[in-house]
Amino acid sequence: MFNLIANIERLAGSVSRFVSNAAAVILFALVILTCVDVIGRYFFNAPVVGAVELVRICMAGIIFFSLPALFFKEDHIIVDLIPFFRSGMLAWLLNIIIICVSIFVALTIADRVFDYAIRAFEDEDVTEYLSIPRYIVVSFITLSIYSSALFAMVRILAMLGKPGEVPSADGEETL
Amino acid sequence: MTVALIGFAAVLILAFMRMPLGIALGVVGVIGFGELSGYRAAISNAARLVIDSGQSYGLSVLPMFILMGLLVEKGGMAKELYRAAYVFLGHKKGGLSMSTIVSCGMFSAICGSSLATAATMAKVSMPEMRRYKYHDSLATASIAAGGTLGILIPPSVVLVIYGLMTETSVGKLFIAGVLPGLVGVIFYLLAVKVTVTRNPDSGPAGDRSDWAERLSALKDVWATLGLFLFVIGGIYVGLFTPTEAAGMGAAGAMLIAWQRKTLTIASFMDVLRDTAATSAKLFMVLFGALIFSNFVNRAGLPDGLINIVNSFDASPMGVVFIILLIYLLLGCVFESLSMILLTVPIFAPVVEGLGFDLIWFGILVVVVTEISLITPPIGLNVFVLKGVLKDVAIKTIFKGVTPFWIADIFRLTLLALVPAISLFLPSMM
Numbered sequence: 001m002f003n004l005i006a007n008i009e010r011l012a013g014s015v016s017r018f019v020s021n022a023a024a025v026i027l028f029a030l031v032i033l034t035c036v037d038v039i040g041r042y043f044f045n046a047p048v049v050g051a052v053e054l055v056r057i058c059m060a061g062i063i064f065f066s067l068p069a070l071f072f073k074e075d076h077i078i079v080d081l082i083p084f085f086r087s088g089m090l091a092w093l094l095n096i097i098i099i100c101v102s103i104f105v106a107l108t109i110a111d112r113v114f115d116y117a118i119r120a121f122e123d124e125d126v127t128e129y130l131s132i133p134r135y136i137v138v139s140f141i142t143l144s145i146y147s148s149a150l151f152a153m154v155r156i157l158a159m160l161g162k163p164g165e166v167p168s169a170d171g172e173e174t175l
Numbered sequence: 176m177t178v179a180l181i182g183f184a185a186v187l188i189l190a191f192m193r194m195p196l197g198i199a200l201g202v203v204g205v206i207g208f209g210e211l212s213g214y215r216a217a218i219s220n221a222a223r224l225v226i227d228s229g230q231s232y233g234l235s236v237l238p239m240f241i242l243m244g245l246l247v248e249k250g251g252m253a254k255e256l257y258r259a260a261y262v263f264l265g266h267k268k269g270g271l272s273m274s275t276i277v278s279c280g281m282f283s284a285i286c287g288s289s290l291a292t293a294a295t296m297a298k299v300s301m302p303e304m305r306r307y308k309y310h311d312s313l314a315t316a317s318i319a320a321g322g323t324l325g326i327l328i329p330p331s332v333v334l335v336i337y338g339l340m341t342e343t344s345v346g347k348l349f350i351a352g353v354l355p356g357l358v359g360v361i362f363y364l365l366a367v368k369v370t371v372t373r374n375p376d377s378g379p380a381g382d383r384s385d386w387a388e389r390l391s392a393l394k395d396v397w398a399t400l401g402l403f404l405f406v407i408g409g410i411y412v413g414l415f416t417p418t419e420a421a422g423m424g425a426a427g428a429m430l431i432a433w434q435r436k437t438l439t440i441a442s443f444m445d446v447l448r449d450t451a452a453t454s455a456k457l458f459m460v461l462f463g464a465l466i467f468s469n470f471v472n473r474a475g476l477p478d479g480l481i482n483i484v485n486s487f488d489a490s491p492m493g494v495v496f497i498i499l500l501i502y503l504l505l506g507c508v509f510e511s512l513s514m515i516l517l518t519v520p521i522f523a524p525v526v527e528g529l530g531f532d533l534i535w536f537g538i539l540v541v542v543v544t545e546i547s548l549i550t551p552p553i554g555l556n557v558f559v560l561k562g563v564l565k566d567v568a569i570k571t572i573f574k575g576v577t578p579f580w581i582a583d584i585f586r587l588t589l590l591a592l593v594p595a596i597s598l599f600l601p602s603m604m
Contacts, residue, residue, distance in 0.1 A: 024448045
């Protein structure tokens with residue numbers, strides 16, 4: 001049983017690394033795209049057609065490729081003020097309940113985002129300049145949120161294998 | 176309004192129980208909105224917000240400016256900035272602390288994070304100050320306080336978030352932060368001066384540098400400072416939108432790091448991954464904050480507060496000072512980002528309703544947030560320093576920070592009473 005959990009955790013870790021790399025590559029592409037657009041506009045009078053749409057798609061790629069890893073590592077921003085909630089059996093239980101709530105929230109939102117994806121598909125909704133079907137991006141967002149819920153479940157499995165042990169929070173203030 | 180206050184209390188309780196801030200804000204926002212307008216509408220609104228803000232063109236400045244800051248941080252440019260400040264100020268009493276403040280200001284001009292500024296400058300300036308036998312209290316306090324400039328001097332992550340929440344121009348907010356940031360540097364230099372005047376042993380003078388050294392130090396930092404002028408100047412003269420400026424800035428930082436050979440492909444990928452992860456973390460909280468903000472507005476909290484303020488017939492400036500006082504109190508127990516995300520949706524409409532400029536208020540909010548970063552008991556910059564300098568007691572840092580904290584209160588009062596300091600540059604755009 002413990003082996004199975006460890007294997008699932010390892011697999012989730014590998015997937016999480018893969019999606020983090022994908023987010024990193026898209027971020028690099030976003031920087032290059034923005035520069036090419038600005039340089040093209042000022043020096044060659046030829047800005048990238050549909051640059052705004054591409055920037056928006058890149059943003060979705062960066063954020064929603066990173067989201068599952070965020071849930072897997074529980075790397076959220078938290079208010080870590082009361083030591084009582086940091087360790088011990090109660091903290092462990094509370095942590096599991098909080099992750100369950102996170103999963104419920106993710107699944108509820110993902111269901112509705114999926115509705116929007118279906119609507120965009122049925123309406124054949126496309127972007128203004130490049131005519132990129134919007135359902136592709138919205139479906140990707142849906143998949144990302146469902147995956148995040150799945151990754152949070154793996155996190156719970158790992159925690160259940162170590163009763164009373166609260167993993168140290170990776171979340172930190174980012175200002 | 177009562178529903179909104181209950182919601183506010185619920186967020187606080189959940190957040191203190193270590194529920195991720197974004198989830199706490201989102202859950203309470205959806206439940207609150209659901210109770211007022213039905214759950215179907217609440218969930219649909221939340222989903223729409225996630226889809227739209229997750230693909231926001233305006234918010235693309237966040238990952239690119241974070242990337243620019245991380246590249247500068249990893250690129251080892253902090254050392255050169257410190258040296259450039261040192262050759263001009265090091266020979267004065269307290270000169271190394273002054274150099275720390277000025278180099279923090281310069282580093283802030285590229286990096287939008289206070290914690291990164293404090294952590295990076297600690298590694299560069301602390302060994303020098305120890306070499307000249309500076310008291311730990313003055314040395315660490317100047318780093319902690321100087322670091323706070325990171326979120327005011329553009330680019331600033333906090334100003335981008337404020338701009339999104341209040342629908343004010345991020346470009347104007349950035350430009351508005353320039354003069355208050357410079358005022359901050361001057362006030363901190365005065366705080367060092369006062370400290371060394373009262374206790375000359377706390378900050379002995381360093382060696383005097385000749386003009387050849389000064390020119391050589393300036394030559395080392397021209398690229399970094401040039402990048403700042405290019406990015407912020409570009410926004411100011413209307414050459415770029417903030418998103419384009421962020422892209423050009425990030426590319427410029429990549430070029431500088433590449434030219435200095437400070438990054439390998441592996442470490443560059445690390446920086447990209449860190450940036451994407453930090454951005455996703457921020458966006459999770461933003462999603463929650465926007466959902467919560469919808470609920471608070473639907474529940475009529477801002478209108479209710481405006482009515483209360485009007486019924487007391489208080490002077491508008493008096494109300495602003497009360498709000499700032501609330502921020503100062505919250506800053507004692509709340510970390511900065513949570514404080515901003517929780518309060519801006521409530522206070523900004525009130526301030527706007529009183530006829531004040533939201534750009535000016537944004538600068539005040541950021542300065543108060545800066546103060547919270549060095550206010551006991553949870554001043555985060557102080558704890559970051561403690562993490563880097565393990566042999567210094569927290570008490571020592573907080574003790575040294577007091578003159579800087581007082582300087583900040585003077586600056587806050589000045590900025591509140593003289594809005595032109597914040598609004599002059601944006602008015603010229």
